[in-house]
Amino acid sequence: MRHGFLFYALVSTFLLGGLISCEPEGPSHEWEWPEKPQEPEKPQEPEKPQEPEKPQEPEKPDEPEVNDGKGVVLVVGGGASGCCAGIQSARMGMETIIVEESPWLGGMLTAAGVTATDGCYYLRGGLFGEFTDKLAGKYGGYGALKTGWVSNILFEPSVGERFFEELCSAESQLTVVKEARFTSLTKKAKGWSVSFVKDDGSAVTYDCDILIDATELGDVAKAAGVRYRIGMDSSAETGEAAAIGPNDVVQDMTMVMTLKKYDRDMTITRPEGYDESLYVNCCKNSLNVPSNTGQTLWAPDMMMSYGLCPGGKYMINWPISGNDYYANIIDLPREERERQIAKAKEVSLGFLYFIQTRLGYKNYYLADDEYPSEDLFPFYPYHRESRRIFGEHLFTVDEAASTFSSDAYRTGVAVGDYPVDHHHYAHPSWEDYKINFPKIIPFSVPLGCLVPLEIEDLIVAEKSISVTNLINGSTRLQPVVMELGQAAGALAAISLKHKRAVREANLREVQQALLDSRALMMPYKDCLANDKDFQAIHRIGLTGILRGKGQTVGWSNECRFRCDEPLRWSDLYLEDYYGIPYNSSDATLSGEEFLSLLKKIKGEELSDALGGATTITRRQAARLIDEHLDPFSIRVDWSGKLQATR
Numbered sequence: 001m002r003h004g005f006l007f008y009a010l011v012s013t014f015l016l017g018g019l020i021s022c023e024p025e026g027p028s029h030e031w032e033w034p035e036k037p038q039e040p041e042k043p044q045e046p047e048k049p050q051e052p053e054k055p056q057e058p059e060k061p062d063e064p065e066v067n068d069g070k071g072v073v074l075v076v077g078g079g080a081s082g083c084c085a086g087i088q089s090a091r092m093g094m095e096t097i098i099v100e101e102s103p104w105l106g107g108m109l110t111a112a113g114v115t116a117t118d119g120c121y122y123l124r125g126g127l128f129g130e131f132t133d134k135l136a137g138k139y140g141g142y143g144a145l146k147t148g149w150v151s152n153i154l155f156e157p158s159v160g161e162r163f164f165e166e167l168c169s170a171e172s173q174l175t176v177v178k179e180a181r182f183t184s185l186t187k188k189a190k191g192w193s194v195s196f197v198k199d200d201g202s203a204v205t206y207d208c209d210i211l212i213d214a215t216e217l218g219d220v221a222k223a224a225g226v227r228y229r230i231g232m233d234s235s236a237e238t239g240e241a242a243a244i245g246p247n248d249v250v251q252d253m254t255m256v257m258t259l260k261k262y263d264r265d266m267t268i269t270r271p272e273g274y275d276e277s278l279y280v281n282c283c284k285n286s287l288n289v290p291s292n293t294g295q296t297l298w299a300p301d302m303m304m305s306y307g308l309c310p311g312g313k314y315m316i317n318w319p320i321s322g323n324d325y326y327a328n329i330i331d332l333p334r335e336e337r338e339r340q341i342a343k344a345k346e347v348s349l350g351f352l353y354f355i356q357t358r359l360g361y362k363n364y365y366l367a368d369d370e371y372p373s374e375d376l377f378p379f380y381p382y383h384r385e386s387r388r389i390f391g392e393h394l395f396t397v398d399e400a401a402s403t404f405s406s407d408a409y410r411t412g413v414a415v416g417d418y419p420v421d422h423h424h425y426a427h428p429s430w431e432d433y434k435i436n437f438p439k440i441i442p443f444s445v446p447l448g449c450l451v452p453l454e455i456e457d458l459i460v461a462e463k464s465i466s467v468t469n470l471i472n473g474s475t476r477l478q479p480v481v482m483e484l485g486q487a488a489g490a491l492a493a494i495s496l497k498h499k500r501a502v503r504e505a506n507l508r509e510v511q512q513a514l515l516d517s518r519a520l521m522m523p524y525k526d527c528l529a530n531d532k533d534f535q536a537i538h539r540i541g542l543t544g545i546l547r548g549k550g551q552t553v554g555w556s557n558e559c560r561f562r563c564d565e566p567l568r569w570s571d572l573y574l575e576d577y578y579g580i581p582y583n584s585s586d587a588t589l590s591g592e593e594f595l596s597l598l599k600k601i602k603g604e605e606l607s608d609a610l611g612g613a614t615t616i617t618r619r620q621a622a623r624l625i626d627e628h629l630d631p632f633s634i635r636v637d638w639s640g641k642l643q644a645t646r
Contacts, residue, residue: 070094071496073489074194074208076182079107080478081462081485082214083164084127088489089212090174092513094496096489097206098168099177099196102379103372105164107216107462109478113256113371113378115160115315116151116307119418120479121556123442125529126519127167128482134163139310148308148315156311157258157370157378180204182215185223191457194220210492210502211458214485216380217330218387218464226452226460228387230330232469240397240470242438251384251473252324252426255344255377257316257352258309258367266365267356271349278347279354281321287358293425295320300359313367316351317382323348324426330387344381383463384423384476391466392503392638393448400440400471403550403559407640410542411507412444413490413514414483415523417557420473437473441550442523442559445475447507448638450488456501461488483519490514507636511542524548524561533619536626537561543631545573546622563619567594571618574601576642577631591616594624602628 073089075082078100086098104111117132124132135155136142145153168176180196183203191209198204213220218228232245280287281295283303297320298306307315316323325344329337356362366376373379393408397420403409420437424430449465452458460466461484463476474480490513495502511521515538518529522541527534540546541561550559566588574580578601589597591610598606609624610616626632635643 069497069499071209072097072191072207073210073212073492073496074099074192074206075212075214075489076194076220077101077107077214077216077462078105078164078176078178079111079214079216079462079481080109080164081481081488082107082212083168084482084485085212085214085459085461085489085492086174086176087127087167087171088486088517089493090171090489091517092490092493092497093173094493095173096171097175097177097208099180099182099194099206101179101181103178104161104379105168105176105178106161108382108481110157110161110164111379112382113157113258113315114317114382114478115155115157115258115309115313116148117153117479118151118421118477119416119474120477121152122525123415123417123479123520123523123528125415126483126514126517127486128479129518129529130167131160131163131482134166135159138163144310147310148306149302150306150315150317154307154309154315156309156313159311177204182219182223185211185220187224187457192224209457209496212461212485212488212492213458213464214461214488215464216383216386216462218389218460218462221389221452221458221460221464222331222387224452224455224458226455226458227390228464229390229469230328230387238394238396238468238470240438240468242397242436242470243468244435245469248328249424249427250328250330252319252326252423253329253344253384254317254319254324254382254423255341255348256382257323257348257377258370259314259316259352259364260312260367260369262363262365265362267362268349268353268365271346271353273346274350274353276354276358279321279351279358282318282351282354283320283359285359292431293320295425300361304355304361304364313370314364316348316355318351319423319425321425323351324423325381326424326426326428330385341381345375345377348377385469385472386463388469388472389452389460389464389466391449391453391460392451393446393466395446395449395465395467395471395475397438397440397468397470400443400474401438403441403443404544404547407544407636408446408448409444410544410636410640411446411448411511411638412521412542413447413450413487413511413519414445414480415442415520416445416474416477416480417442417523417559418474418477418480419552419555419557420470422473435470437470439552440471440474440557441552442525442557443474444522445480445484446638446640447487447491447510450484450491451503451638456503459488459491459502461485486517486519487514490517503638507638508632508634512539512632515539522548522561523550523559525558526560526563531563533563533623537563537619537622539632540622540626543577543634545577545625545631546571546618547573561618561622564617567616567618567621571621572597577629577634589616590614594621598624598628 090096179199231248234246235243327340569583569585
């Protein structure tokens with residue numbers, strides 16, 4: 001959750017029983033691994049110049065379809081990521097089932113009460129954009145969503161949940177099952193058999209060809225035998241200079257409250273075990289005591305308006321001596337998890353009592369028209385951290401700080417622009433460690449982060465992807481996890497369509513399916529889904545032949561393609577694709593020079609491609625490279641390395 005006014009958090013080493021790097025014992029069932037299929041010799045992609053003439057269509061086709069494969073995709077977890085995974089899979093023709101434990105869809109954005117999106121305010125593409133467009137339509141435009149100061153997009157929990165319901169119910173291939181808790185799974189020769197228990201005590205089992213783990217804590221991945229990490233990484237393992245582990249310290253969780261103002265005194269009974277000292281420095285007040293946290297003490301009204309939502313609701317998700325709570329519950333048994341969550345709820349009730357009795361907001365109480373729960377609380381806490389799988393690619397904070405430090409940018413499927421943000425002040429020993437969070441620029445999460453090593457027919461979404469602890473502080477935010485879910489759904493559908501194992505999928509075909517869904521593949525603030533050259537620019541961006549430029553701007557990092565700037569020799573990175581050495585000159589290219597360059601590569605005259613123009617912009621260059629050279633059709637592996645060149 002964003003706390004834009006906060007400096008970067010401190011952490012500690014107090015341990016509550018989690019793991020640093022975990023290799024589970026594995027499922028209790030007998031594993032039946034399928035033989036790994038032999039990779040075909042790519043008959044779908046003949047080497048140019050023998051490539052047939054491209055069809056005259058506004059958007060280029062992917063590799064030829066080898067069959068009309070169908071299958072069943074099962075998504076465990078109906079949170080923000082899980083809903084997007086299910087919707088995308090269903091839209092691509094797959095029979096899809098979402099199973100959610102709570103009565104609500106939307107996860108952290110609704111069922112946990114975190115009714116504010118952080119980051120990507122300008123990067124609203126794909127299903128994230130569809131969701132926020134619904135919010136804007138409901139409340140009277142995007143400006144009407146800026147009610148509090150924690151985010152540019154705030155909303156009421158029940159409204160957000162209704163829109164997730166609408167998006168899911170619109171898909172004829174999608175079935176949603178609620179109030180069913182995951183219990184176990186069994187690997188089949190192809191796919192999985194997954195069991196659940198419903199709230200009424202009955203059991204249900206679903207068979208699927210591909211399983212997507214969209215749980216909040218990565219419980220399905222663990223049950224499937226996926227290796228994972230918990231806690232802070234060591235610099236020796238990740239190469240990140242800012243890493244301070246290894247340890248098992250995770251971010252604080254929060255039992256969010258949604259308050260509203262009543263016309264009468266709503267002061268609650270003093271909670272059992274109430275400790276006023278926890279809250280005295282939540283804001284400026286007569287009870288303030290000296291503190292070494294360095295946190296800003298805001299006026300009480302500023303604290304309350306932090307999460308003010310449309311409709312006069314107040315999201316109470318306050319990290320400064322508020323309702324954050326520390327417990328590493330990730331690997332705990334269910335009963336112990338619930339015990340710790342109950343303690344987190346007690347901390348929130350104590351904070352409410354303090355707000356009512358010490359700050360004078362006696363008319364403020366839990367909204368009675370939001371969550372259909374007996375105690376008026378959300379259905380589960382705000383989890384900022386979960387397991388992190390060992391995947392085909394490990395995304396690091398260094399990659400987010402320097403996009404082109406590795407080739408993995410070519411495999412990007414989910415964009416983010418939020419800075420590294422961790423919560424650790426609720427830990428009893430937070431001051432034992434201090435993290436100097438590095439600055440980053442807008443990034444794109446590689447697809448390989450969603451694919452676990454060694455385990456077949458499984459895709460992981462939500463927060464449990466293969467990232468380091470540090471960059472999880474950015475990738476955990478809900479716009480990103482929605483995009484990750486959409487990418488997971490596309491990957492599942494593409495794999496089933498061609499009857500290939502997930503790890504044998506054509507990454508470029510997955511990216512093209514997402515582009516067709518108006519999802520952003522690169523974080524270009526100046527080339528969004530409504531741009532006439534959206535697809536061409538994003539495809540060329542994914543090749544790295546023309547590159548965007550990012551910068552750190554506080555809590556609003558930016559990256560631009562610089563569409564309308566003149567093309568310079570130093571803009572072109574052609575060596576990997578066409579063997580042309582890099583030219584560092586900042587001299588601009590004339591139209592004639594650029595066409596001559598294309599002729600050299602393609603081997604044919606393109607004299608009229610610029611319509612007689614004597615200059616050329618980066619936009620024009622991207623469009624012409626995409627149309628006439630088609631470098632995006634060259635496949636890449638999970639690390640972003642080219643699998644073939646012209």
